[in-house]
Amino acid sequence: MKNSKYKTDLPVMLSPKTATAGRFNLSLKPWHGLLLLGICVLSSTAAYTADDTANAPPFEVLLRWMPLLLKGFVFNLVISVSAMGIGTLVGAALGLGQISLHGSVRKTSWFVTQFFRNSPWLVLLFFAMFLLPFEIKVGGFTIPLPDWLKAIFGLSLPVMANVSEIVRGAIASLPSGQWEAADSLAFSRTQVLWRIILPQCVKRMLPPWMNLYSILTMATVLASIVGVSEVMTLTGQALSAEDGRTDLLMPFYSFILFLFFIYCYPIARWTVYLEQKFAVKT
Amino acid sequence: MAWSEDQPMVSIKNLHKSFGALEVIKGVSLDVMKGEVICIIGPSGSGKSTIIRCVNALNDMQKGSILVEGQEVNDPDLNKLELRKKVGMVFQQYNLFPHKTALENIMMAPLLVLKQDKAEVEELARQLVKKVRLEGKENNYPGELSGGQQQRVAIARSLAMTPDVMLFDEVTAALDPETVNEVLVTIKELAEDGMTCILVTHEMGFAREVADHIYFTDKGVIVEHGRPATFFDDAKDPRTKEFLSQIL
Ligand SMILES: Nc1ncnc2c1ncn2[C@@H]1O[C@H](COP(=O)(O)OP(=O)(O)OP(=O)(O)O)[C@@H](O)[C@H]1O
Numbered sequence: 001m002k003n004s005k006y007k008t009d010l011p012v013m014l015s016p017k018t019a020t021a022g023r024f025n026l027s028l029k030p031w032h033g034l035l036l037l038g039i040c041v042l043s044s045t046a047a048y049t050a051d052d053t054a055n056a057p058p059f060e061v062l063l064r065w066m067p068l069l070l071k072g073f074v075f076n077l078v079i080s081v082s083a084m085g086i087g088t089l090v091g092a093a094l095g096l097g098q099i100s101l102h103g104s105v106r107k108t109s110w111f112v113t114q115f116f117r118n119s120p121w122l123v124l125l126f127f128a129m130f131l132l133p134f135e136i137k138v139g140g141f142t143i144p145l146p147d148w149l150k151a152i153f154g155l156s157l158p159v160m161a162n163v164s165e166i167v168r169g170a171i172a173s174l175p176s177g178q179w180e181a182a183d184s185l186a187f188s189r190t191q192v193l194w195r196i197i198l199p200q201c202v203k204r205m206l207p208p209w210m211n212l213y214s215i216l217t218m219a220t221v222l223a224s225i226v227g228v229s230e231v232m233t234l235t236g237q238a239l240s241a242e243d244g245r246t247d248l249l250m251p252f253y254s255f256i257l258f259l260f261f262i263y264c265y266p267i268a269r270w271t272v273y274l275e276q277k278f279a280v281k282t
Numbered sequence: 283m284a285w286s287e288d289q290p291m292v293s294i295k296n297l298h299k300s301f302g303a304l305e306v307i308k309g310v311s312l313d314v315m316k317g318e319v320i321c322i323i324g325p326s327g328s329g330k331s332t333i334i335r336c337v338n339a340l341n342d343m344q345k346g347s348i349l350v351e352g353q354e355v356n357d358p359d360l361n362k363l364e365l366r367k368k369v370g371m372v373f374q375q376y377n378l379f380p381h382k383t384a385l386e387n388i389m390m391a392p393l394l395v396l397k398q399d400k401a402e403v404e405e406l407a408r409q410l411v412k413k414v415r416l417e418g419k420e421n422n423y424p425g426e427l428s429g430g431q432q433q434r435v436a437i438a439r440s441l442a443m444t445p446d447v448m449l450f451d452e453v454t455a456a457l458d459p460e461t462v463n464e465v466l467v468t469i470k471e472l473a474e475d476g477m478t479c480i481l482v483t484h485e486m487g488f489a490r491e492v493a494d495h496i497y498f499t500d501k502g503v504i505v506e507h508g509r510p511a512t513f514f515d516d517a518k519d520p521r522t523k524e525f526l527s528q529i530l
Pocket residue numbers: 001301306324325326327328329330331332333452
């Protein structure tokens with residue numbers, strides 16, 4: 001009764017078995033990664049024989065740049081983990097705000113959530129890039145805000161909004177009988193939420209949360225557009241340092257795809273595993 | 283306080299309750315003395331659940347008065363938590379907390395709400411497990427128990443708060459016919475121990491056996507009430523007669 005007014009529009013929440021995210025993830029197979037690696041290796045060797053012999057072989061060039069590219073990729077991961085962390089903390093609070101008993105808190109949280117959830121990620125990134133100052137003064141201290149930090153804030157905004165919806169949806173998806181039973185045992189609202197409702201929600205929230213993380217990880221390349229030296233930016237720089245050789249495009253970009261694949265694939269597999277495990281249990 | 287045991291433990295007077303424009307309770311009054319067992323019966327949608335949910339303030343009311351041990355429930359300043367410490371409730375769908383074992387379900391409220399000592403609570407919980415005949419199931423999760431077993435855990439969970447009144451809302455309606463009896467036996471023993479009970483039930487034989495008083499509701503009013511023998515064998519109102527002829 002109490003939470004019946006919160007409806008979920010997250011398909012993941014309704015039935016883990018028919019979750020579209022699950023089906024999408026299932027279609028990702030290990031051979032997709034091998035395919036990418038194959039393209040990467042083949043294109044770097046095959047293209048070479050056809051080209052003039054004055055240039056170094058593409059594979060050799062790729063190997064030469066690899067340490068830098070890997071460093072850039074690690075930077076992408078740092079951005080993704082940080083944005084996920086911030087977005088999850090703020091988003092969880094916002095999600096709880098959405099079920100607050102105070103009308104103004106509830107409405108504000110709802111509005112903020114909807115606003116950031118329905119804005120293109122790139123727009124939010126630009127928003128953070130150009131609206132945040134390059135440094136902030138707190139007391140006598142000056143804290144610099146480098147571009148990569150701003151990018152983390154920018155990407156944490158959509159994460160925040162999505163986490164807020166995941167939290168609200170998970171709470172709404174619990175049977176109202178749980179609230180009623182807890183209420184009738186004289187638990188306070190805070191106790192009901194923290195001791196009874198939220199512990200049951202963790203299971204339901206984990207798969208969509210991990211899905212969101214995968215999406216965020218892939219979205220970190222957006223930061224290249226605003227000049228953060230992550231893997232895409234560095235690839236662009238490497239390619240122009242090699243005089244824009246077109247035979248290098250295939251090996252370099254398929255290498256990046258491969259990097260993202262080997263990182264996101266296990267997460268996707270694990271998400272599917274969790275979804276199936278929880279679906280059977282409940 | 284002013285309340286003493288010779289006054290009704292629960293006294294409902296002229297209760298009115300609407301959901302939006304739909305008025306579902308239209309002036310219900312009934313009294314329950316300490317140690318009494320009353321049964322509310324009636325067709326589906328007649329407002330039985332709504333009446334007992336008003337008693338522990340799970341539903342609010344528009345008009346009328348409910349006194350629980352002299353405390354007014356229809357009061358904007360009501361301390362719901364204090365009220366609910368005195369009134370236990372068991373639901374049709376058990377509503378056990380699935381992430382806690384049977385014993386943890388029973389211990390949770392005394393520990394967190396009443397802040398009682400853990401060792402004492404555990405001792406009480408084990409006594410209750412014995413009382414509802416679930417020895418050996420203490421560490422099972424609700425998902426590992428049958429419906430009847432879950433419902434008995436739910437009864438024990440409610441009893442662990444040592445309530446003065448127990449509300450039962452069709453607690454056997456979701457059970458297999460074979461397991462209905464084990465739950466009814468538990469409630470009967472409770473009634474024999476002197477627990478004040480308000481039961482909504484479709485089990486007429488059971489109602490006749492345990493109830494001190496039967497109330498028949500239809501369309502939000504109490505049509506007829508009386509002692510079980512009089513009520514079942516000598517119903518006056520045509521609506522009661524029709525209902526009984528269909529169900530018996
Ligand atoms: N939360 C609610 N919102 C709107 N209407 C409700 C709500 N709860 C109950 N009602 C309506 O109130 C009326 C009485 O419902 P109630 O659940 O008290 O009936 P009942 O006698 O317990 O029936 P049953 O035997 O089917 O449990 C019904 O018409 C029902 O549709």
